[in-house]
Amino acid sequence: MPATTHRTAAARTRRPDERPEEILEAALTVFAERGYRPATMEAIAREAGITKGTIYLYFENKEELFVSMVREKLRELAALLPPVAYEPGMDFAKILKEAGQKYLEVMMTPRAAQLMSLMIGQYNQVPGLRSLYLEEVIPRGNMELARLLELGQQVGLVRPLDTVIAARSLFGMFFIFVLTQEVFGAKAVTPMSPEMIADTVASIWLEGVLERGNPS
Amino acid sequence: MPATTHRTAAARTRRPDERPEEILEAALTVFAERGYRPATMEAIAREAGITKGTIYLYFENKEELFVSMVREKLRELAALLPPVAYEPGMDFAKILKEAGQKYLEVMMTPRAAQLMSLMIGQYNQVPGLRSLYLEEVIPRGNMELARLLELGQQVGLVRPLDTVIAARSLFGMFFIFVLTQEVFGAKAVTPMSPEMIADTVASIWLEGVLERGNPS
Amino acid sequence: MPATTHRTAAARTRRPDERPEEILEAALTVFAERGYRPATMEAIAREAGITKGTIYLYFENKEELFVSMVREKLRELAALLPPVAYEPGMDFAKILKEAGQKYLEVMMTPRAAQLMSLMIGQYNQVPGLRSLYLEEVIPRGNMELARLLELGQQVGLVRPLDTVIAARSLFGMFFIFVLTQEVFGAKAVTPMSPEMIADTVASIWLEGVLERGNPS
Amino acid sequence: MPATTHRTAAARTRRPDERPEEILEAALTVFAERGYRPATMEAIAREAGITKGTIYLYFENKEELFVSMVREKLRELAALLPPVAYEPGMDFAKILKEAGQKYLEVMMTPRAAQLMSLMIGQYNQVPGLRSLYLEEVIPRGNMELARLLELGQQVGLVRPLDTVIAARSLFGMFFIFVLTQEVFGAKAVTPMSPEMIADTVASIWLEGVLERGNPS
DNA sequence: TATGAATGAGTATTCATTCAT
DNA sequence: TATGAATGAATACTCATTCAT
DSSP, X not given: OOOOOOOOOTTOOOOTTTHHHHHHHHHHHHHHHHOXXXXXXXXXXXXXXXXXXXXXXXXXXXXXXXXXXXXXHHHHHHHHSOOOOOOTTSOHHHHHHXXXXXXXXXXXXXXXXXXXXXXXXXXXXXXXXXXXXXXXXXXXXXXXXXXXXXXXHHTTOBOSSOHHHHHHHHHHHHHHHIIIIIISOGGGTSOOOHHHHHHHHHHHHHHHHBOTTSOO | OOOOOOOOHHHHOOOTTTHHHHHHHHHHHXXXXXXXXXXXHHHHHHHHTSOHHHHXXXXXXXXXXXXXXXXXXXXXXXXXXXXOOOOTTSOHHHHXXXXXXXXXXXXXXXXXXXXXXXXXXXXXTOHHHXXXXXXXXXXXXXXXXXXXXXXXXXXXXXXXXXXXXXXXXXXXXXXXXXXXXXXXXXXXXXXXXXXXXXXXXXXXXXXXXXXXXXXX | OOOOOOOOHHXXXXXXXXXXXXXHHHHXXXXXXXXXXXXXXXXXXXXXXXXXXXXXXXXXXXXXXXXXXXXXXXXXXXXXXXXXOOOTTXXXXXXXXXXXXXXXXXXXXXXXXXXXXXXXXXXXXXXXXXXHIIIIIIIIIIIHHHHHHHHHHHTTOBOSSOHHHHHHHHHHHHHHHIIIIIISOGGGTSOOOHHHHHHHHHHHHXXXXXXXXXXX | OXXXXXXXXXXXXXXXXXXXXXXXXXXXXXXXXXXXXXXOHHHHHHHHTSOHHHHXXXXXXXXXXXXXXXXXXXXXXXXXXXXXXXXXXXXXXXXXXXXXXXXXXXXXXXXXXXXXXXXXXXXXXXXXXXXXXXXXXXXXXXXXHHHHHHHHHHTTOBOSSOHHHHHHHHHHHHHHHIIIIIISOGGGTSOOOHHHHHHHHHHHHHHHHBOTTSOO
16 A cells, blocks of 8 residues: 655646647657657657656557547648649649649658658558548548549540549659658758759659640 | 387478578568567567577577568569660660569569568668668669669650659659558559559650650 | 626535545445455546545545545444344343344345455555454454353353354354355355345354253 | 667576466465555565566466466365265264364464455456356365255254255354454454364354254 | 577556645 | 646566576
């Protein structure tokens, strides 16, 4: 029957409204730094300026904290990306380049890249991530563009090809740079400006996708 | 006691030369199934049909085992890919499609995809992986194609664009399908044949990269 | 803002005087269900319809709550048992049987049995229980009967034997049924009616204790 | 990726055959001293002269260790009790007194009493204990005696009464002394010799059970 | 070489207790 | 009085690594 005595914590501040957000932020930092397993709840708490036990007031366990963090941070990233709206008469190529530029600007940052890396690494170990990807990432990032391409095909602007594959290809072209430059640290070896990447990638994809006769 | 008892001959059959290989094979299986941290030396040993201690006769520790496994399996995969040789007069498009097809054939398998996933997830936690990637993957997979493009530019076949970016883009186009279809399990949701992917991707990239006047 | 909002009147109804009692009641329920250690202050509070912190307004800590609960509930049980009064000329056997019946009626209930079980299990871990037993249980339950027996011996009704041992034996005869039937759940395997038990036990003990010549 | 270095343990002795027994012995000591929950695996290991991890080589978890310990120690106690054999012509009373004496001799020891106390306290928290009690304790300790009584009834030696209740009563008479004297520490307050207890208890029970006409 | 018993550092999680409001 | 957010000590259990055989 232990009678534990506690010191009077100086900073026993109550901020129930902001806590979850702060914890998620700290979680991303620590998970990104060490990886899912090596990241300790203790370290996350310290990073958030609280103590271990407090995390458990807001999250069931480490796994739920991880999934919540990924969901929240994905949403924050998604919120930074402007919706790609296309209407007849607009400059397709320009829209695409600008969208690509914006995408790289957001994704080619250490934080975003680390988030990707964490997701990929834990994808098959953490059940909650699957639905996150299938329900939030695919529909938004992929299907929208595919539908845009179908539209283009109907007006003869886009070559006849599988639009889902084409759309995902573009995503892959961008993604590989996020992965190599940021996650794999290749930017120290082969530095490339996001502008240059966006320009080149967009032009290759556009030329490859548009109908011959139509100047991009 | 005239009757000596022997263990079965089979149990005594030792193949010391094949041990490391068997261990690496078992390691890939178990690492892929559980991820780096949750994979236990015990489980790897069991998978290899030996006991824990024996692994340490061949590998310094878990990390070295992991890096050795990745290196070995990457080499095995690389060995399956035929070198892309191009000589003037050859059908550039056909070569590319066939190479892409072969690439997907090799990479769009659970094992290869799991290897990728493991690499990405551990990349920043396991020092040895960095050099592996920078020294083995980039030069072979990327620089070769970039040089090929430069050649194409010199003879006016390829548009003037950053060849390293273009080359890596192609890799990304393929890689995204390995990642999504195999690692993320999207193939259950949006099934696509490797042939269709290779064809579509190759044609987009080629059209996007080749000079206008030159029919692919 | 002219319209003041009130919480429901019921929610504000506070019965400070009944609080400790309610908490003790909840404590017995939860302690009995889970055991001393696994029972959490949180669960006890919830059971009592209050919050954790409130318990500490009435009890120093978990241990004191436990001891207080045991003391209170023992008293409540004791209050249910009528005092065994004997005066010359009364039917000794009948008194005993009725007292035994009453005792079993009170003790052979899940709640009483759980209380016993808790006491026994924590006896040597919780200092306060010792004095409770030595000062409240022994004198009342045991010594009274022993004195009664001495009286019987003086008038030649009871055989010459150690009265304390004889008295405690009777208690043990009853107790073993409380323990086995209620605590150990043997009543599901070997069901016995309290009446039958009381009758049989009382008759054995009486026959064993009374002087030969005296018909019970 | 922590690389833990271990000191060379001086006493890394391998004794797989004796380990389980040693651990069970240590477990009884520590469980008895502190109770189930407060007893730590660390303390049990230290008591056994080994380290925590080693316990887990032999027992699944704390609960299994506890149940295994109770089972083993109950068996050891049971082995100390000679079987009560009765054949016509033997002195029933003498047999009973001697058996009771032996029982108390074995059970009225701190270790045995602590084991009882542990069992009672954990009975409803630890599933494995239920079957232990129902399958091992009841049949051996109770049913044998009940059958003996039935035999006595058939030859007119024993009064007509419920033999199961009578048998269990005797057990209770003894058990209450184990409980009060050893577990509750009443022996410091009301010391009684086991011989005196056995004699008194046996004589009361016998007189109460035997047919009037038959001198015990 | 191979074994597998032993080690012990490391960690997620729980929960009694405190205290600002 | 009452709340409930915050604390942090405590602990079962895991598993990479060692080493006597």
